[in-house]
Amino acid sequence: MSKEIGVYICECGPNIKDRIDIDQAIEEISSQDEVKYVKRFPLLCSNDGKKFLEEEIKKEEPTHIVIAACSPREHEQTFMSVCEQAGFNPYLFQLVNIREQCAWMIPDKEEATSKAITYIRAGIRRVGLHRPLEKKEIESNPDVLVIGGGIAGLETSLSLAGKDRQVYLVEKKASLGGMSAKLSQLIPPQGLDVSLISAKIDEALNHSNIDVMTSSEVIDIRGFLGNFQASIHREEETSEIRKIKVGAIVVATGFRLYDPKTDSSYGGDVDNVITALELEEMAASGKVQLADGKPPQSVALINCVGRKERGYCSTACCVYSIKLAHYFRDHLSDVDVTNLYVDLCLPHKSDQAYFEEAKKKNVRFIRADEDVKIGQKGDRVEIIYNTDGKSNSLVVDMAILAPAMLPAEGTAELAEMLNVPLDKTGFFKEVHEILNPVATPIEGVYIAGCALGPKNIPESVVQSQATAGKILSSLVPGEKIVPEVKVAEIREEFCTGCQTCLSVCFYGAISFDAVKGISVVNEAICRGCGSCVGSCPSGAIRSKHFTYPQLYREVVEALR
């Protein structure tokens, strides 16, 4: 097909007009092969300019269009929309930057003009090789699989389930609630209590759009955004595997606690040295007592247990230790309470006031370093700690340890199944720590709560609601997904099956077809970065819109 390329040069007021000899450019470019015409216009991005372009496209019917104006980062979208309006394939258009990177940088008019001409020529040569790419639409399933029935999983499920969207809530234990169900009370300031958790559990169990599967585990996941298939195995039914189809997956597998018994400095098997969770369970049952059945007269709450080994702060412990201190002062008023801490981590707006209240209740807060030694002293517990280099001893009836939060069991296996990365600490890794804290590189797979890292209940709840927000926005019942157009594709005949492309794809958009022995690009989730294209040794994988021939053309013109 012969090409008839329409070229438009924008004057951009004086910005390009005064700094580039547009007439000279028009003269030189008009004679270039395949150029149908070269026209100029005062301001193409203005309403008049856009109207002019639309009319031009309809009138002149060029096969390709080059606009020489400002940066594509500024107006590529604008002009692509004009193309679409005019019924012209927007991918057969190229915006050449002769303003920011030419007119504005080069003070000498002659040199600027020469550069502009080079760039426009390059754009013309390049655009001739553009393909008329089309947007695709992919069917998607609005249903969601939530893995983990703790507070994060419950919150996510309840936020998402509705008459047009089914939620499958898979929990490996026999009951819902996770760690939070073991708590005796939650953190104020609203004076919440665990009945709120059981209310959520009841709501989930009775919700007509939440399919709760307890004593179940996910054993296989395939597919991609909008089109996942998951296989779920129920403990009781050894041979039966349930297969479900969903559009998105939320991982809310929570955490497990560091076992202080692995480090003898925390007292090992000494009587009356317990973890905060064990205390919560005792308090929930209504009876806090020592091993011999008597109530404690003095307790010590010890923070940062296992912190040194793990290398991170578990976020929730300072505040929940303060909560436990309050508990003791409120329920066993004679008990002497000491809280040994390293640094008070009180990141939420009401936390510090909560701490001050505990001080007013005569809870003793002692700043110490991480190294504590817990041992037996008679029938009591001795804690040797250091403050500013000085060694001290505290003898109490009961020591309550706040252990570090660790990734839940099975995290690594689940990560592999989902093809999502883990971070150095073993928790799931979010795709962008700052801008995208609940998403993974795999589109459609989200993570919420402590599965992502230690945090407290309000943060887990927010993250759960955040995953719901993202899914509600992107997976709308009845609507299709429109993925990126400028993706990569593989020419089967050249692919040697080396899988280099697969290994560099951050988004898991490439899979290996073992039967054919070649790699396959999933265009639905490819982001078009070109990492695979840059790494392919045989050139089998190519960009749809930043092809080698296109880039070579630009290089050739630059070097002419």
Add this chain to the structure above:
Amino acid sequence: MEKRKVLVIGAGLAGMKASLLLANAGVDVCLVEKESYIGGQTIKFEEVYPNMECATCMVSPIQQDVLQNNNIELFMLSELEKVTGEAGKFQVKISKKARYVNLVNCIGCGACYEPCPVELDNEFEEGLSKKKAIAVPCAGALPNVPAIDPENCLRLNGKKKDCKACQEACVFDAIDFTEKDEKLDLEVAAILVATGFDVFDESSLTQYGYGKFPNVYSAMEFERLYAQNGPTEGQLILRDDKKLKSIGIIHCVGRQEQGYCSGVCCMYSAKFAHFLKHKVPKAEIHEFYTDLCIPGKSYQRFYEETLRKGVNFVHFEDIRVGAHNGGLRINYTDGNGKENSTQTDMVILSPAMIPGKNTEQLAEILGITLDKQGFFSTQNEQLSPVTTDKEGIFVTGCAEGPKDIPDSIAQAEAAVGKILVSLT
């Protein structure tokens, strides 16, 4: 189905992210921003912790998306004036100040700045540089269209009614002195408050010497000194310019007064130390803190890297900044009550995050309450931190309370989830 409309107040990171997510769901967003630019506070930073990532690189694609999104109608120099009605049908009145520069015609060439005869302190640059009465806050600000300050513009404030220096320099017909402040009436189904935070006024506490000693800087001032697009292009040129041999960074400024820990200062103070170690490798850096707040799986690692760079972290109980020997002296008492001091050439103060200036006023207009710390109150701080007790009104980001960027964004996404459900 009729297209639903949501009002988002504040075009900082939380507001922008929420707007984009709502727009993506097919909702019409009316995004109201009081400044003449979008991006909130984050665009003042050069880098963000814990990976020392370039803040502008991170935020500018989001700003561009907001500016180019067809479902987002952006009103800058605008504030909420009145709200009546109820969830699903709020009648809102927006008061929009005139920009005097046409957003469509202006292409951001900047030809109008030089001829303007008026120079004033640049608030965005924390007063560290000047700008003209017609200006953008800094290079790279988006949208790249200036606004005219009517109080300082000689023509608009009546001091020189025939001045049109900027208009004469503009060839795009973008300057319009006849533009008027407007009032807009809209009907929206829900309102999201994402008005962010302000920073504790360091000058209110005399013990830090802020405003008294030239080389005592606030964190925000330091962020601008550090920024490549800032008043010194990232060069550490101090008010009292001298060789930097020792620098002190004091955390927790205003913590006692406000009654809470802001949760971000320890980390950004460590960020400052990383930058300083790179910029002035031979300088001693001392960080003074009361409690190290470094929660989560990655922040402690960043702190430990900071320690490995030789930064000295010192716990204090009380602290004051004084002048000594031509420089500054930080006097503090340690955990044992012992008095100590450190000589420095520069002090950076890390202040508390406080509720935004207009919080009280906005709460009244919306008919929602404030919590004990002065931030917008939510239904349940633990389990419902984005819903207020007024149906249809949501709050997110630092408007709800001090938090870091990832938490603000997660909260913005959570708020969108709640809003989308409320709209069905």
Add this chain to the structure above:
Amino acid sequence: MDTEFKPNIVGFLCNWCSYAGADLAGSSKMEIEPSLSVIRVMCSSRINSNLVLASHLWGADGVLIAGCHPGDCHYEKGNYYARRRFALLKKIIDILDLEPDRLQLSWISASEGKRYSEVVNTFTEEISEAGPNPLAHNPKL
């Protein structure tokens, strides 16, 4: 040292950071040597060895690869791959008897307009001193 020699440099800039930085340099009206021609790619990892080598073989006096600072890549890891490839390419062009300094890699963020101008101007100066590409061989294309 040929004072008439005007270097011809090809620059591959990634869309998200370095291209934006270059735009900022332009918007800030910084003066930049016209020696460099910019070719935009989405990510610095898109640039494979052939592109760089072809550029050199076809007469580029210098080749610049510019991307986001490590850790800031819009696609998370792309610039790390570019960096590895660059290290390999330096060795290859050395084998071709081309001065390795004719290939440069720079991390330029979206806010570093000034840095972009410094990188380009300095590179131009260095190439001017080094002289024209000894391998220059322009095929008819």
